[in-house]
Amino acid sequence: MTPVVRARGVRKSYGDTEVLSGIDLDVEPGAVACIIGPSGSGKSTFLRCVNHLEKIDAGRLEVDGRLVGYREHGGRLYELREKEVAAQRRDIGMVFQRFNLFPHMTALENIMEAPCRVRREPKAVVRERALALLDRVGLGTRGDAYPAQLSGGQQQRVAIARALAMEPKLMLFDEPTSALDPELVGEVLDVMRDLATSGMTMLVVTHEIGFAREVGDSLVFLDGGTVVESGAPGEVLADPSHERTRAFLSKVL
Numbered sequence: 001m002t003p004v005v006r007a008r009g010v011r012k013s014y015g016d017t018e019v020l021s022g023i024d025l026d027v028e029p030g031a032v033a034c035i036i037g038p039s040g041s042g043k044s045t046f047l048r049c050v051n052h053l054e055k056i057d058a059g060r061l062e063v064d065g066r067l068v069g070y071r072e073h074g075g076r077l078y079e080l081r082e083k084e085v086a087a088q089r090r091d092i093g094m095v096f097q098r099f100n101l102f103p104h105m106t107a108l109e110n111i112m113e114a115p116c117r118v119r120r121e122p123k124a125v126v127r128e129r130a131l132a133l134l135d136r137v138g139l140g141t142r143g144d145a146y147p148a149q150l151s152g153g154q155q156q157r158v159a160i161a162r163a164l165a166m167e168p169k170l171m172l173f174d175e176p177t178s179a180l181d182p183e184l185v186g187e188v189l190d191v192m193r194d195l196a197t198s199g200m201t202m203l204v205v206t207h208e209i210g211f212a213r214e215v216g217d218s219l220v221f222l223d224g225g226t227v228v229e230s231g232a233p234g235e236v237l238a239d240p241s242h243e244r245t246r247a248f249l250s251k252v253l
Contacts, residue, residue, distance in 0.1 A: 002065045004029050004170050004201045005050060009059035012045055012225075019045045021225035022059065027170075027218075030199045034212035034233065037222035038248060043205040046222070047174050050203065051092040052085050063092060064169055090118065093163030094172040097179045099155040101147040107134065107158045108143035111165045119166070126165070133161035137191050153184030157191055164195075171195065173204040209252055213237055221245045 005027035012020040020042045027033040035043050048054040049061060052069035061068045069085055070077040080088070101110050111130040115121045134140050137157040147155050156176055163171060173192065177185040189211050196202060196215045206212060212219050212233050219233040221240075229236055229245045237253070240246045 001029060003027055003062075004031075004064055005033075005203060006062040006065075007046075007050075007059065008061075010046065010049060010056050010061055011058040012042075012049060012054060012056050019225050020049070020056070023222075023225070023227060025220060025227060025230070027201060027203055029201055031217040032196045032202045032204065032215050033218045033220060034216040035203070035205045035220045035222055036207070036209070036212060036248075036252075037228075041222045042225040043222050044174050047094075047172050047203065047205050050170075050172060051089050051094055053094075055079070063088070086118075090166055091169045092172060093166060093168035093170070095156070095159050095163055095174065095176045097175045099147070099152070099159045099179075101155055101158060101162070103147050106144050106146055107139060107150065107161075110147075110158055111162045114162070115165050130161070130165055133164055134158075136164075136194070137161045138187065151184060152180045153187045156180065156184075156188045160188070160191055160195075169201065171200055171202045173202065173206070175205050175207060177206070177208060207252070209237065209249075221248065223248070 003026040007023050007025040010020055010023040011018065023046055037043050045054060049056050050063065050068065055069060068088065070079055108130055111133055112126045115126040116123055131143065134143050137160055139154060139157055142150065142154065177188050180188065189208060193215055216233040218230060219236045220230040221228045221236065223244055229240060229242045237249065240249060
């Protein structure tokens with residue numbers, strides 16, 4: 001079975017600072033892979049590389065068996081045109097720390113925007129799907145609300161619904177609860193649990209260790225731009241094999 005995400009030797013630098021130092025990682029279809037690690041370890045950068053918001057400097061990165069952002073010819077990689085990259089991104093949903101909703105659009109309009117504008121789908125069809133997604137994230141009665149009228153947790157749930165509206169094969173979550181008040185975290189994690197149960201392939205950068213233990217199929221500990229340790233969440237959390245992992249977990253558990 002081809003992994004949905006396959007990274008081999010992925011490197012990324014900003015100037016003289018190497019942020020990713022040869023990442024190897026697979027995410028199988030329908031699996032939830034959680035990435036943990038200290039600030040500056042390269043977690044968010046790797047996630048952004050997966051949908052080519054950042055260009056990798058070396059290695060190979062594939063989503064659903066296709067190179068991300070590049071095509072291969074004669075043993076060399078050539079960067080795709082922006083239009084081709086945008087077409088690839090349609091299959092990848094991404095939810096950021098900040099919700100990035102359009103403030104002048106209602107929740108419903110935010111969810112409908114990309115399918116209507118990018119995929120040119122009929123408005124009536126998109127509206128029906130958007131309303132169903134609002135129900136799914138527990139906001140069926142708030143479709144007419146503007147972002148400023150919603151709590152942070154509600155805005156993040158709209159952002160998840162917006163990403164799902166494009167019917168992606170892969171969902172990326174970049175610390176989706178880190179900007180929320182503590183009492184709002186649970187409502188977002190509940191939506192993510194529902195997604196995992198439905199079989200969505202997910203790559204999640206998170207500080208929520210409980211979520212990683214409960215929902216994750218694999219747990220990756222990143223530090224200094226490298227994969228220090230990976231495995232089943234229960235095993236990594238209960239009996240980490242590397243001292244660096246033990247030191248990190250002792251501060252967050």
